[in-house]
Amino acid sequence: MNKPKHDFYLNAYEFYKWSRCLTCDSKMKVRKFCLMIHYQENRGAPLSMLSFNKSCKYCEECDMIVVQKSEIEEHLKPIIVELKMRFSPEKYFIFGTISKKDWLENKKIPKSPQKMMAAIHPFKEVHQFAIQPAGWYKDDE
Numbered sequence: 762m763n764k765p766k767h768d769f770y771l772n773a774y775e776f777y778k779w780s781r782c783l784t785c786d787s788k789m790k791v792r793k794f795c796l797m798i799h800y801q802e803n804r805g806a807p808l809s810m811l812s813f814n815k816s817c818k819y820c821e822e823c824d825m826i827v828v829q830k831s832e833i834e835e836h837l838k839p840i841i842v843e844l845k846m847r848f849s850p851e852k853y854f855i856f857g858t859i860s861k862k863d864w865l866e867n868k869k870i871p872k873s874p875q876k877m878m879a880a881i882h883p884f885k886e887v888h889q890f891a892i893q894p895a896g897w898y899k900d901d902e
């Protein structure tokens with residue numbers, strides 16, 4: 762694998778659209794990244810490696826990519842179904858990016874899984890943010 766690149770956050774909060782970065786408050790940009798995802802239908806089943814080129818929110822200051830979970834699943838589900846597997850949101854894992862060049866080459870002539878692994882930049886850090894909007898707090902909490 763290559764050197765780690767970018768921090769990553771998979772946003773499951775539909776109401777929070779990340780127009781500004783939660784960490785540094787900069788305005789988020791929109792940029793395309795070739796995300797590498799693996800999917801395993803069951804324990805012991807072969808790992809499927811998938812990649813897609815997707816518009817993501819991106820903070821230049823923090824070098825952080827933010828993607829809406831629902832958007833990923835919208836893309837991923839039909840691919841998994843076409844591969845004759847059952848889609849379940851617990852079974853995929855986004856673990857890094859590949860360069861546009863590698864992504865395009867792989868589209869033309871699929872590379873071996875070993876070669877794909879070698880092309881991946883894993884994420885530097887995968888963030889977990891607990892977002893609690895104002896008004897969600899209850900008195901007894």
Ligand SMILES: [Zn+2]
Nearest residue numbers: 782785820823
């Ligand atoms: Zn930031």
